[in-house]
Amino acid sequence: xxxxxxDIGLSRLFIISVLIVLTVLLLTTKYYVLAAVPSIxxxxxxxxxxxxxxxVYILIFMIPFGAFRKIMVGGTxxxxxxxxxxxxFLVFITDRIIHKKSxxxxxxxxxxxxxxxxLVAIISTWLSPYxxxxxxxxxxxxxxxxxxxLVVALVxxxxxxxxxxxxxxxxxxxxxxxxxxxYLFGLNLFTQEHMGGKLTRNxxxxxxxxxxxxxIIATLPIIIHGFLYAKRPISKLAYGILxxxxxxxxxxxxxxxxxxxxxxxxxxxxxxFRHFFKVKYIGFILLGLSxxxxxxxxxxxxxxxxxxxxxxxxxxxxxxxxASYLEVASDAFIERPLFGHGLDSFYRIYAQTQYAKIDKExxxxxxxxxxxxxxxxxxxxxxxxxxxxxMLLMTALRAFTTAKNRYLNANMQEEADYIASLRLFLFxxxxxxxxxxxxxxxxxxxxxxLSQLALRYSQTALDESKQNG
Numbered sequence: 516x517x518x519x520x521x522d523i524g525l526s527r528l529f530i531i532s533v534l535i536v537l538t539v540l541l542l543t544t545k546y547y548v549l550a551a552v553p554s555i556x557x558x559x560x561x562x563x564x565x566x567x568x569x570x571v572y573i574l575i576f577m578i579p580f581g582a583f584r585k586i587m588v589g590g591t592x593x594x595x596x597x598x599x600x601x602x603x604f605l606v607f608i609t610d611r612i613i614h615k616k617s618x619x620x621x622x623x624x625x626x627x628x629x630x631x632x633x634l635v636a637i638i639s640t641w642l643s644p645y646x647x648x649x650x651x652x653x654x655x656x657x658x659x660x661x662x663x664x665l666v667v668a669l670v671x672x673x674x675x676x677x678x679x680x681x682x683x684x685x686x687x688x689x690x691x692x693x694x695x696x697x698y699l700f701g702l703n704l705f706t707q708e709h710m711g712g713k714l715t716r717n718x719x720x721x722x723x724x725x726x727x728x729x730x731i732i733a734t735l736p737i738i739i740h741g742f743l744y745a746k747r748p749i750s751k752l753a754y755g756i757l758x759x760x761x762x763x764x765x766x767x768x769x770x771x772x773x774x775x776x777x778x779x780x781x782x783x784x785x786x787x788f789r790h791f792f793k794v795k796y797i798g799f800i801l802l803g804l805s806x807x808x809x810x811x812x813x814x815x816x817x818x819x820x821x822x823x824x825x826x827x828x829x830x831x832x833x834x835x836x837x838a839s840y841l842e843v844a845s846d847a848f849i850e851r852p853l854f855g856h857g858l859d860s861f862y863r864i865y866a867q868t869q870y871a872k873i874d875k876e877x878x879x880x881x882x883x884x885x886x887x888x889x890x891x892x893x894x895x896x897x898x899x900x901x902x903x904x905x906m907l908l909m910t911a912l913r914a915f916t917t918a919k920n921r922y923l924n925a926n927m928q929e930e931a932d933y934i935a936s937l938r939l940f941l942f943x944x945x946x947x948x949x950x951x952x953x954x955x956x957x958x959x960x961x962x963x964x965l966s967q968l969a970l971r972y973s974q975t976a977l978d979e980s981k982q983n984g
Contacts, residue, residue, distance in 0.1 A: 567603060567606045567607055567610065567669050568669045568670050568671060568674050568678075570599055570600070570602060570603025570606065570665070570669070571603060571665050571666055571669050571670055571674075572674070572678060572679075572682055573599050574596060574599055574600055574603070574662070574665070575666075575679065575682050575683065575686070575957075575961060576682050576685075576686045577595070577596050577599070577686075578686065578730070578957045578958065578961075579686050579687045579689070579690035579691075579719065579720060579721060579727070579730050580686070580690060580720040580721070581720070581721045581722050581723075581726070582718070582720050582721060582722045583720055584596045597658075600658070600661065600662065600665070603665055603669070604661055604665060607665060607668060607669060620668075621664065621667060621668055623667065623967040623970065623971075624910050624913075624914055624967070624970070625907055625910050625911055625914070625963060625966070625967060628903050628904075628906045628907035628910055629660070629663075629907055631903040631906075632896075632900060632903040632904050632907060633656070633660070635854065635896050635897070635899050635900040635903055636653055636656060636858060636896055636900065637653070638854050639854040639855045639856070639857050639858065639895060639896045639897065639900060640653050640857050640858055642854055642857070643855075643856055643857020643858070643860060644856060644857070644860075645856065645857050645859075645860045645863045646857065648857070648858070648859045648860065648862075648863060649857030649858040649859060649860065649895075651859070652858035652859035652895075652954075653858055655955055656858070656955060658955075659955040659960050662957065662960045662961075662964075663960050663963055663964045666960075666961060666964035666965070666968070667964045667967050667968060670964075670968060672972050672975070675965070675968045675969075675972055676930075676933065676972070679965065680737050680740075680741070680933075680936075683734055683737060683940075683961075684734055684737055684738055684741065684757060687730050687731060687734045687761075688734075688757050688760055688761070689720070690719035690720040690721060690727065690730075691717070691719050691727065691731055691760055691761060691763075691764035692719075692760055692764075693705040693719050693720055694706060694717035694718055694719035694720075694727065694764060694767065694768075695717060695760060695763050695764055695767060697717070698715060698717050698767050705717070705718060705719055705720060706718060707724060709769075714769060716767070716768055716769045716770075717764055717767035717768045717769075718768075719764070724768040724769065724770055725768065725770050725772070725773060725950075725951050726951070726953070727764065727768055728764075728765055728768040728770040728773030728776075728777075728947075729773070729776075729943075729944065729947040729948075729951060729956070729958070730958060731761045731764050731765050731768075732765060732773065732776055732777050732780055732943050732947060733940050733941075733943040733944045733947070733958050734761065734940070735758070735761060735777075735780060735781070735784060735939075735943070736780075736784050736787070736935075736936040736937075736939035736940055736943070737936045737937070737940055738754055738757050738758050738761065739758070739784055739788065739936065740788075740932055740933055740935075740936035741754045741757075742754035742755065742758065743788060743791055743932070744929055744932070765777050772947075772950035772951075773947070776943070776946060776947050776950070779946070780939065780942075780943045780946070783939060783942070784939060787932075787935050787936075787939060788932065788935075836870070836883065837886060839868075839870040840865070840883070840885045840886060840887065840890065841890075843861070843864060843865050843868055843870065844861065844885060844890045844893065844894050847860075847861070847864050847894045848893055848894060848897075848898075851897060852897055852898055853897045853898060853899055854896060854897040854899065854900070855893065855894055855895045855896045855897035855900060856894055856895060857895060858895045858896065858954075859891070859895060859954075860894060860895050861882075861884060861885045861890065861891050861894045861895065861952075862882040862883065862884055863882055864882070864894065865882040865883050865884075865885075866880050866881060866882030866883075867882075870883075871883075884952035885952055886950055886951060886952055887948070887949055887950060887951075887952065888948035888949075888951065888952055888953055888954045888956070889901065889904075889905075889948065889949065891952050891954050892904050892954055895954075907963070908945055908963075910966075911941060911962065911963045911966035911967075912938060912941065912942065912966070914966040914967060914969060914970045915934055915935075915937060915938035915941070915966050915969055916938065917970060917973070918934045918966075918969035918970050918972075918973035919931045919934040919935055919938070919973075921973040921974065921976065921977045922934060922973055922976060922977075924977065925976055925977050927976060930973075930976065934969050934973070937962070937965050937966075937969060938966075940958075940962055940965075941958075941959070941962030941963070941965070941966065944956060944958045944959050944962055945959065945962075
């Protein structure tokens with residue numbers, strides 16, 4: 516026993532000594548700002564070794580903070596998300612190997628279509644005339660696969676039901692609030708100027724107003740679920756404030772497509788939770804909607820309504836460009852219909868057309884993304900890639916439906932509604948991708964992983980219900 520204690524003491528002394536040496540060495544170099552990193556990594560490793568799901572929670576929390584995930588150290592760009600993901604994956608693999616755990620629990624319905632999509636992506640990349648760009652994007656798809664793997668493998672039942680929704684809601688709310696306050700007080704830290712300074716748009720802690728709009732809209736079903744099932748008045752008030760912050764944030768992104776998606780998803784939320792609409796409450800509901808709508812109309816600046824009404828004008832340059840995207844995509848698809856031109860090829864193809872613009876400062880010919888993730892997939896991987904991708908998404912949505920029905924069969928209405936909110940979370944993300952180019956958006960990846968966790972834990976709940984019944 517004394518020998519074991521002695522070994523533990525020596526191990527701790529060794530670790531402390533190494534930390535001191537590394538810290539001192541870093542302080543004497545130009546990378547002195549990294550002096551605290553060794554200690555942070557050791558502490559993080561100890562925490563994740565005991566609870567590796569914390570790595571996943573951090574990754575999900577970082578999603579709405581795209582503008583701050585990368586830092587420059589000594590002229591080198593460091594992606595904090597990659598560091599967290601790499602450390603979490605290392606802990607995951609080490610735990611599986613040391614404890615000889617099987618990987619069979621990671622098999623799920625989306626694996627087949629995900630595997631087929633990767634096979635098509637490999638072929639399209641190999642045949643691509645834009646191989647450098649395709650290889651770079653393929654690496655991002657590998658990272659996306661690992662992202663899904665970590666969520667499916669490490670998030671426990673309590674984390675799936677309680678922790679994940681809170682992290683999604685709070686992280687997006689903080690990012691949104693930063694932009695809302697910036698817009699109201701004119702700080703110019705979390706907003707962007709567009710149209711030569713004529714329009715200021717909320718970007719929050721992201722790098723794109725449309726991306727922020729997507730994430731806010733996707734969280735709305737989860738916020739509504741939290742509000743409906745909140746037990747205490749203070750909790751309902753908190754969710755009400757979160758909802759108001761979200762709606763204001765959507766408006767201040769000035770995203771015309773985002774506003775349209777917001778209206779559609781709001782209607783779907785109302786339909787999904789229609790069983791809460793009691794006849795005796797209809798009057799109060801209509802009054803609340805009237806007050807909310809009036810407040811929204813009054814709060815939104817004139818520039819918001821002017822921008823929304825421009826959607827009806829075909830003289831709008833944005834609509835003209837979107838028409839050109841369809842034309843370029845059609846020609847590209849006809850040229851290579853089966854396996855496409857390679858991942859992330861649409862931008863390069865567009866740069867070779869008559870619609871391309873020239874950068875006035877550099878003289879470089881600029882391409883454009885399709886503003887539609889499915890067109891990006893079609894042009895990049897052909898019809899086979901698009902079909903496998905769509906089947907992957909449909910399988911995930913069907914998994915949520917199956918999980919919801921299981922909870923309903925077990926007479927667990929609140930859990931069923933929670934699954935419904937997650938299904939809308941994924942659907943809202945996928946629907947928004949019709950007007951936004953981000954083929955491996957992290958909310959989509961999270962949604963895919965959560966769909967498989969929903970299947971797993973709903974089956975557990977159903978089995979427990981049968982045993983207790």
